[in-house]
Amino acid sequence: MTTYAKGLEGVIANESALSNVEGAEGRLSYLGYGIDTLVENCSFEEVTYLLHNGRLPKQDELNALEKRLRSDRELPAGVIDFLKSAPKDASPMDVLRTAVSMLGLYDKRATIGEPNIAKDAEIALSLVAKTPVIVAAYHRFRQGLKLPPVREDLSEAAHFLYLITGEAPSEAATRTLDVAYTLHADHGMNASTFSARVTIATLSDFYSAITSAIGTLKGPLHGGANEGVIHMLQEIGDLDKVDDYVAGKMARKEKIMGIGHRVYKVLDPRAPHLRKLAIQLTEELGEPKWIQMSERIATIMREQKSLNANVDFYSATVYYSLGIPTDLFTPIFAIARTAGWTAQVLEQLRDNRLYRPLTLYTGPVELKEVEPIAER
Ligand SMILES: CC(=O)SCCNC(=O)CCNC(=O)[C@H](O)C(C)(C)COP(=O)(O)OP(=O)(O)OC[C@H]1O[C@@H](n2cnc3c(N)ncnc32)[C@H](O)[C@@H]1OP(=O)(O)O
Ligand SMILES: O=C([O-])CC(=O)C(=O)O
Numbered sequence: 001m002t003t004y005a006k007g008l009e010g011v012i013a014n015e016s017a018l019s020n021v022e023g024a025e026g027r028l029s030y031l032g033y034g035i036d037t038l039v040e041n042c043s044f045e046e047v048t049y050l051l052h053n054g055r056l057p058k059q060d061e062l063n064a065l066e067k068r069l070r071s072d073r074e075l076p077a078g079v080i081d082f083l084k085s086a087p088k089d090a091s092p093m094d095v096l097r098t099a100v101s102m103l104g105l106y107d108k109r110a111t112i113g114e115p116n117i118a119k120d121a122e123i124a125l126s127l128v129a130k131t132p133v134i135v136a137a138y139h140r141f142r143q144g145l146k147l148p149p150v151r152e153d154l155s156e157a158a159h160f161l162y163l164i165t166g167e168a169p170s171e172a173a174t175r176t177l178d179v180a181y182t183l184h185a186d187h188g189m190n191a192s193t194f195s196a197r198v199t200i201a202t203l204s205d206f207y208s209a210i211t212s213a214i215g216t217l218k219g220p221l222h223g224g225a226n227e228g229v230i231h232m233l234q235e236i237g238d239l240d241k242v243d244d245y246v247a248g249k250m251a252r253k254e255k256i257m258g259i260g261h262r263v264y265k266v267l268d269p270r271a272p273h274l275r276k277l278a279i280q281l282t283e284e285l286g287e288p289k290w291i292q293m294s295e296r297i298a299t300i301m302r303e304q305k306s307l308n309a310n311v312d313f314y315s316a317t318v319y320y321s322l323g324i325p326t327d328l329f330t331p332i333f334a335i336a337r338t339a340g341w342t343a344q345v346l347e348q349l350r351d352n353r354l355y356r357p358l359t360l361y362t363g364p365v366e367l368k369e370v371e372p373i374a375e376r
Contacts, residue, residue, distance in 0.1 A: 004360045013189050018051055018343055021188035023263035030186055039273055044156050044181035051186055051343035072129035073150040076106040088142045092331045093218040097211055099134040104207025112205050115349040123206045124342035131338045135331040136163030157181055173322055176277055183270040184333050186340030192217040196341045197348045198355045213341045214334055223333040228257030229316035230326045233293050242296040258313030259301045267308045274314035281321035290317045
């Protein structure tokens with residue numbers, strides 16, 4: 001019997017060995033490694049290797065991956081020209097989506113049809129290497145600044161912070177972003193990953209799949225919620241205004257950004273890591289009000305609606321505390337998720353089948369005659 005689940009809730013769309021999202025328990029692991037131990041012991045580069053290769057790297061393999069990513073940071077001149085000429089007030093997610101699509105124009109390895117996994121694995125790494133440079137370059141150009149020369153001596157997280165500020169970041173800031181990258185790297189059949197897999201499953205090219213994913217991530221019900229959280233906190237302004245604000249939202253049946261999740265019925269396991277960082281960073285910044293407001297919102301939503309914070313709720317305050325402009329929050333999510341999207345695309349290609357679900361037709365069933373246009 002064919003059943004209908006609105007929004008595909010509870011539907012298993014494919015098989016994957018990459019990330020295990022355990023909604024009832026509030027657990028997340030990549031290839032059998034829980035995120036707690038990965039955050040504690042591994043860099044984002046190690047996690048990228050894990051997702052792409054199915055196992056953690058040995059030291060020489062990690063060195064080779066880091067070298068490979070760091071040597072692939074230059075963007076094609078045509079993409080740089082686009083980033084310089086893009087409207088200064090464009091959404092960085094729109095710019096990223098367009099620039100990633102453009103990368104495909106300059107990469108002869110990107111073809112349609114029967115996959116070549118070795119070639120596709122190279123494209124996957126190029127995408128991981130280049131997406132942060134695209135985001136940073138646009139951010140610099142929109143301010144009328146030059147992009148600092150790309151460097152090969154900095155990790156993925158450090159290099160991104162260096163490019164947006166022009167200065168090598170502190171170890172603490174690098175570590176914070178690295179942890180955030182690891183926590184965002186992959187997450188089962190979330191909407192943007194699903195988009196990427198649907199696109200690649202037609203045997204379209206790799207860049208088209210990641211372009212689809214970026215377009216899907218930007219919506220406020222998905223990755224775009226992290227920017228919505230900061231806008232909400234700024235709108236509220238003070239701790240003593242939180243209760244009225246949330247009550248107003250509930251009365252109008254509006255969503256609180258960063259709260260709720262399709263799969264997690266308990267706290268998102270990424271949230272406590274980001275919460276801890278947010279507490280520490282806002283204290284150092286002397287601006288504890290952001291985390292105080294967040295804590296109050298989370299408490300009200302938990303107590304009154306049985307809804308919990310998701311990954312976007314505290315990441316927003318973490319990025320804000322690092323001095324990152326709000327409209328780069330979702331692009332940062334995209335940078336980290338590129339590790340997972342590309343791994344998922346490769347996994348799809350290794351055992352591909354076209355996605356083609358059905359629709360529950362609700363239109364007229366009786367066939368009609370076409371009336372002459374003057375009589376309609
Ligand atoms: C990385 C990520 O993508 S994590 C998710 C990021 N998105 C957000 O933070 C946006 C806010 N959250 C939401 O919109 C939702 O919780 C989603 C999109 C994440 C999940 O959506 P769904 O599983 O489809 O749940 P749905 O939207 O049907 O909500 C179920 C019920 O909870 C309520 N609800 C869910 N989330 C929220 C919220 N953030 N604020 C207020 N009410 C909420 C709904 O109003 C609905 O109530 P009702 O049954 O009385 O009508
Ligand atoms: O899994 C989801 O639906 C959304 C999410 O948390 C993610 O993509 O990280």
